[in-house]
Amino acid sequence: MKRTVPMLITAAVGFTLIGAYFVPYTQNWGESVAIWFDVLAAIAFILGGGNLLRTHLKRISDQGRGWGYSAIVLVAFVATLFVGLGKIGVAPSPQFPDHAWSGQYRQTGSAFWFMYQYAFSPLTSTIFALLAFYIASAAFRAFRAKNLEAKLLLGTAFIILLGRTFAGVALTDWIDPANWDGFRYFTGLRLENLTVYIMAVFNTAGNRAIMIGIALGIVATSLKILIGVDRSYLGKD
Amino acid sequence: MGEFILDQWWLALIFIGTLVPLVRQFASAGIMPALRTLDRRWIFLLMFWSVLLPIYFIGVTGKTFPEVPSALAEATFAEIDRLNPGDPVLLSFDYDPASEGELQPMATAFVRHCAEKKLKMYFMSLWPVGPQMLQNTVDKVITADFPSLVYGQDYVNLGYKSGYEAVIKVITTNIRELYTTDARGTAIQDIPMMRDITSVQQMKLIINVSAGYAGVKEWVLYAATPYPSLRLVAGTTGVQAPLVYPYVPRQLRGLLGAIKGAAEYEKLVMDAYGGPAPDPKYLEGLRRMGPQLVAHLLIIVLILVANVLYFADKREARQ
Numbered sequence: 001m002k003r004t005v006p007m008l009i010t011a012a013v014g015f016t017l018i019g020a021y022f023v024p025y026t027q028n029w030g031e032s033v034a035i036w037f038d039v040l041a042a043i044a045f046i047l048g049g050g051n052l053l054r055t056h057l058k059r060i061s062d063q064g065r066g067w068g069y070s071a072i073v074l075v076a077f078v079a080t081l082f083v084g085l086g087k088i089g090v091a092p093s094p095q096f097p098d099h100a101w102s103g104q105y106r107q108t109g110s111a112f113w114f115m116y117q118y119a120f121s122p123l124t125s126t127i128f129a130l131l132a133f134y135i136a137s138a139a140f141r142a143f144r145a146k147n148l149e150a151k152l153l154l155g156t157a158f159i160i161l162l163g164r165t166f167a168g169v170a171l172t173d174w175i176d177p178a179n180w181d182g183f184r185y186f187t188g189l190r191l192e193n194l195t196v197y198i199m200a201v202f203n204t205a206g207n208r209a210i211m212i213g214i215a216l217g218i219v220a221t222s223l224k225i226l227i228g229v230d231r232s233y234l235g236k237d
Numbered sequence: 238m239g240e241f242i243l244d245q246w247w248l249a250l251i252f253i254g255t256l257v258p259l260v261r262q263f264a265s266a267g268i269m270p271a272l273r274t275l276d277r278r279w280i281f282l283l284m285f286w287s288v289l290l291p292i293y294f295i296g297v298t299g300k301t302f303p304e305v306p307s308a309l310a311e312a313t314f315a316e317i318d319r320l321n322p323g324d325p326v327l328l329s330f331d332y333d334p335a336s337e338g339e340l341q342p343m344a345t346a347f348v349r350h351c352a353e354k355k356l357k358m359y360f361m362s363l364w365p366v367g368p369q370m371l372q373n374t375v376d377k378v379i380t381a382d383f384p385s386l387v388y389g390q391d392y393v394n395l396g397y398k399s400g401y402e403a404v405i406k407v408i409t410t411n412i413r414e415l416y417t418t419d420a421r422g423t424a425i426q427d428i429p430m431m432r433d434i435t436s437v438q439q440m441k442l443i444i445n446v447s448a449g450y451a452g453v454k455e456w457v458l459y460a461a462t463p464y465p466s467l468r469l470v471a472g473t474t475g476v477q478a479p480l481v482y483p484y485v486p487r488q489l490r491g492l493l494g495a496i497k498g499a500a501e502y503e504k505l506v507m508d509a510y511g512g513p514a515p516d517p518k519y520l521e522g523l524r525r526m527g528p529q530l531v532a533h534l535l536i537i538v539l540i541l542v543a544n545v546l547y548f549a550d551k552r553e554a555r556q
Contacts, residue, residue, distance in 0.1 A: 027410075034407045035414060038400035045399065093422060104421060106369060116369055121334040128335040132532060136284040137277045140539040144547045154540065161537055164475075164497045165530040166302035196307060199482055199494075208483045 007228050014226040052077060083111040156198060163195025241298060248293065252286060272546055280539065287535045291527035301523040302530065310501035313470045313491025314350070316442060318509070322355035324441040325434065329456065330374070332448035333366045336474050342522035343472035343499035344370065344446045346506050348378040349519055351444075353510040357430050358392040359440070361416075363404055363451040368397050368420060377518060389419075389428045396420030401451035405459040409437045409467075438464055445471040453481050453489070461488045472498060496525045 017033060020026040056070035064070075082088070087101050088111035096102035105112050145151045162168040168191030177184040187193060224230040242249050259279050263271045295301060306314070320326065328347065332340045351358050360371045371394060379386050386392055395416050398404045407415050412434060418424055425431045437443070443460060447453040453471040461469040461484075470491035473481060478494030485492050493502050499522030507515045517524070 031407055031410050031414065034400070034403040037403040038398065038407070038415065041399045041401070041403065095421075095423065102422065106372075116366070120366070121337075121369075124333060124335040125337060129338070132288065133281045133284050136532075136536055136539060137280045139536045140275075140280055140543045141277075143540045143543060145544050146547075154544075157540070158537060161533040164495075165526065165533050166304075167530055167534060169303075169305065192305070192307075199479060200485075203479045204482045204485075207480060211483060 003231065003234050006234055007231065010233075011226050011228065014222070049077070049081075080112070080115060083115060088112070089114075156202075159191060159194050159198060163191040168192045168195065241294060245293075245297070248290075252290070255282060255286075269546065269549065272542060273550075283535055284532065287531040288528045291531050292524075295524045295527045299517070301520065302526050304500045304504045304523060304526065306501040306505050307498075309485065309492045309494075310498060310505060312486065313472075313493055313502055314505040314509075316468060316470045316490050317347070317350050317354060317356075317444070320354055320356055320441050323357060325357045325359060325430075325439060326351055326442045326444060327359045327361065327437055327440045328371075328444045328446075329361050329363060330367045330371045330446050331363045331452040332370055332446055332474075333364055334370075336448035337370065338525070339474050339495055340446050340448060340472060340499075341370070341374070342496065342525065343493050343502060344374050345378055345519060345521065346499065346503045347444050347446065347472065348374050349382075349510070350506045352379055352383045352386060353506075355391075356441075359395060359430075359434070360392065361395040362397045363401055363455070364448075365397055365399075368394070382516075389423070390430055393428055393430055394420040402455040402459050405437075405451075405455055409460050409464060412436050438467060440467070443467060443469045445469065447471055447473050447477065449474070449477060453477065457481070457484045457488045472502075496522055496529055500526045 013033070016026075017030055020029040053074070056074050058064075059070040060067045060074070084105050087103060087105050090101070090103035090105060090107045090110045090112075092098070092100055093102040093104070103110075106116065107113060143150075143154065143157075145154050162171065172190040172192075175183050175186050175190050177187070188197065221230065225233060266274075317326075328351070330344060332344075348358070360375065362368055362371055364370075375392070375394065379392060388394075396419065398415050400407075400415075404415060413425055416425055419428055419431075433439075437460060443456060445453050445456050447456075453469075453473055456469055456471070461467050468490050469488065470493075471481065471489060472493040473495070475495035475497075478492065478498070481489060481492065493499055501522075503520060503522040507519055511519060
């Protein structure tokens with residue numbers, strides 16, 4: 001019973017939504033379900049917050065490895081939540097001047113805005129910018145022309161790296177029909193054109209093949225779940 | 238360039254000074270052995286200089302590399318440029334500060350182009366921190382340079398809604414189901430430019446600036462594909478662009494990939510609307526192509542050096 005009822009709900013909802021996609025009269029059912037999903041997604045934020053608190057509080061209480069980082073996470077989480085929900089430093093909205101909390105939580109000059117502007121934004125940008133350093137280091141350490149596939153990858157990487165900058169134009173702008181009429185057959189070999197060709201032909205063909213494969217896999221997996229062959233999503237109990 | 242180095246001699250001095258220990262290492266141990274044991278912090282330092290020097294050079298001189306717009310950038314430009322004043326466009330800014338460096342130039346250029354065309358702009362975001370990106374762009378472009386545009390009549394900020402693709406799915410058929418107020422808390426029915434809008438299908442164009450999930454792929458799957466009359470153009474990160482190329486041109490009418498795409502599109506917008514001396518804030522993509530060029534060249538040099546080492550070692554081992 002514990003497994004049969006959820007399985008029946010899954011099957012009923014799944015098949016109804018598949019039907020709703022094809023039957024015009026029932027198309028708004030899909031819309032209603034999407035709104036339920038929005039409600040669930042909003043509630044999931046609360047669950048996520050609860051889970052974050054539980055995990056990090058446990059690590060702090062156990063004095064586990066890196067518990068200091070957990071403390072920082074918790075302090076940052078609680079402080080952000082407090083200034084956001086409490087609308088600290090937010091002036092009332094001009095439309096509702098008598099209601100203290102009517103302003104936007106991220107109003108310019110508010111505590112939340114300050115945290116976003118001077119902590120969150122520079123920190124996330126910094127972390128992302130570090131990628132450039134690690135990519136350079138990884139390129140030096142790992143990118144070796146060991147076999148044919150690696151050589152092809154290396155050649156493509158050079159074309160794309162050069163073709164996505166002015167270097168591509170500067171290196172091959174001599175392939176110009178103005179220099180020699182015969183070059184009109186070879187303009188495709190200019191690095192910037194080769195880059196577009198690689199992206200539009202090889203990349204697109206490869207990606208389409210992968211996408212079609214994934215889509216077929218999703219159909220097969222979904223059907224297995226809907227008809228009850230795959231029950232792993234219900235857990236072991 | 239020579240004049241710049243002479244003027245900024247102190248910077249050249251610091252640059253050379255930081256690399257002196259590396260040169261000494263090469264001189265004492267020999268080039269090949271030094272390269273074999275090269276500390277990765279030297280690579281970090283080289284990358285630091287290869288990004289910093291072009292930024293400084295472009296900042297001081299204002300010079301940028303010439304950019305030739307690709308067919309995709311031209312298609313993106315044409316999609317917006319064909320619209321008539323007053324046409325509604327939806328701008329979904331689905332990115333965060335981590336990808337701001339890559340995506341903000343194209344977001345700025347998109348808003349500038351729409352403002353120049355006097356389109357009605359409906360801003361929204363599928364990312365929790367998207368509203369800040371959106372507000373920064375509105376402040377930078379509309380508030381600063383188009384003060385005649387009125388909030389609620391010419392542009393509106395619908396803000397963020399949780400639910401990712403489910404949001405797209407709902408608003409393509411009924412926008413009021415999810416958006417009962419704008420980001421400022423004003424009831425939708427009280428916003429003049431929202432009165433006749435019931436669904437996203439009424440938009441003449443969707444412009445998406447996307448850094449990942451939820452983003453351009455979801456807009457293609459849940460908006461442009463089921464409703465072929467909906468036209469979609471997008472600006473994406475370099476990592477994401479190859480993944481959405483398969484949707485060009487039928488589901489995705491135009492695509493700007495990373496800073497290169499932004500620079501090409503900026504050039505088209507500035508050539509058409511920028512005037513003789515455009516504000517540098519509208520040339521950010523073009524300006525960032527400088528550091529990208531030097532950083533790419535550095536990576537190529539590093540790969541080449543590493544492979545020379547690899548083949549030299551292999552040859553030695555064989556002998």
